[in-house]
Amino acid sequence: MVSGRTFIQNPGPTNIPDRVLRAMARPAIDFGTTEFSALLDSCLTRLNEHMGNSGPLIGYTSTGHGAWEATVTNLFDTGARVLLCDSGHFSHRWGEMCEAHGLDVCWFETGWQRGVDPDALRDALSTDAGRHIEGILLAHTETSTGVTSDLQAIRTVLDDLEHSALLVLDAIGSFGCTPINVDTLGVDACLVVSQKGLMMPIGLAFTGISDRAVDAAYANERGRFYWDWRRRLEAEGYRMFCGTPPIHHLFGLDEALCMIAEEGGIEAVTSRHRRLADAVRSAVGVWGEAGALEFNATKESERSDSVTCVRLAANYDADHVVAIARERFNLSMGSGIGPLAGSAFRIGHLGDLNVPMLLGALGAVEASLRVCQVPIGTGGLEAATKMLSEVSS
Known part of the structure; x- marks a missing residue:
């Protein structure tokens, strides 16, 4: 356990x-x-x-x-x-x-x-x-x-x-x-x-x-x-x-x-969600540089501030990534649904969530991708950290 x-x-x-x-x-x-x-x-x-x-x-x-x-x-x-x-x-x-x-x-x-x-x-x-x-x-x-x-x-x-x-x-x-x-x-x-x-x-x-x-x-x-x-x-x-x-x-x-x-009202809360979502998108963008994964949402302005859906190339099993994240790294993510079953996973970044929690989650996602031998670009977690530090400064 x-x-x-x-x-x-x-x-x-x-x-x-x-x-x-x-x-x-x-x-x-x-x-x-x-x-x-x-x-x-x-x-x-x-x-x-x-x-x-x-x-x-x-x-x-x-x-x-x-x-x-x-x-x-x-x-x-x-x-x-x-x-x-x-x-x-x-x-x-x-x-x-x-x-x-x-x-x-x-x-x-x-x-x-x-x-x-x-x-x-x-x-x-x-x-x-x-x-x-x-x-x-x-x-x-x-x-x-x-x-x-x-x-x-x-x-x-x-x-x-x-x-x-x-x-x-x-x-x-x-x-x-x-x-x-x-x-x-x-x-x-x-x-x-x-x-x-x-x-x-x-x-x-x-x-x-x-x-x-x-x-x-x-x-x-x-x-x-x-x-x-x-x-x-x-x-x-x-x-x-x-x-x-x-x-x-x-x-x-x-x-x-x-x-x-107490956080400052709904405007402050939605701003936090945008900031954390931008960090996730920064990490996924770098991971995708190796060509094995990409955003499901093809238009940048339509990418959600609540959840990011990541598609894997055809020869990789997204459900395996989700299982490894859950069983080895204590991270629960969403699986692909319908036509995306087996080919995508979903990272939720909504609700009660702060920067350390998100960075820990992104680290677990990156580790899971590596365990499953999905090629990823180097520096995804660093890109998220850099983006968050710039926004917070």
């Missing part, structure tokens, strides 16, 4: 700070009291501020898949046409969920190495002269590919075309890591979870919604119960969760939000 802590460098779940764990290790409180109401209201208010959302924020005891289903079934009736931006495993799975609920899905393929191309999106929406497309669904950061799409460019396309489709954003992999302001961007529904940038255990999800989304939910005649926003919006605060609320998760969330404030 290897001593010391295992480094969790998955793109989710992520490291849970000791402060958050301690905050959750306390007796339950009565969820019918003003103490609980104050806790819930405080958490929702701060989350909404970080999201830049002036509309309601609805919570669920669920994973991101639950937030997907809640959002789809509230916004769109059976037969509604939506354009689904398919940029990887998770966005594709979301589209499959839409089809399972009877939606007419227009698949907008980006490939697994690029984000949403605004010009291609403009062309696709220009053919919708009758404005039959009711929603545009996309993942801001597709965690299976390490690709982040340009939200402002997408918003500009919708505004230029005066298209009225609801803009529905999966920010599961980007919230707390990449700047988002849903009011400014005209996002109608923004989905987030607890176990990534919010440094929490799995089990909490939220959708921040606009007034247009509220109107759509009330006009939607689809039958629904557990996920019904109408029930959740009109009930007393603790009934928002349509059952006993996740009290201890909210204890942890309160502490995580306090940590964000």
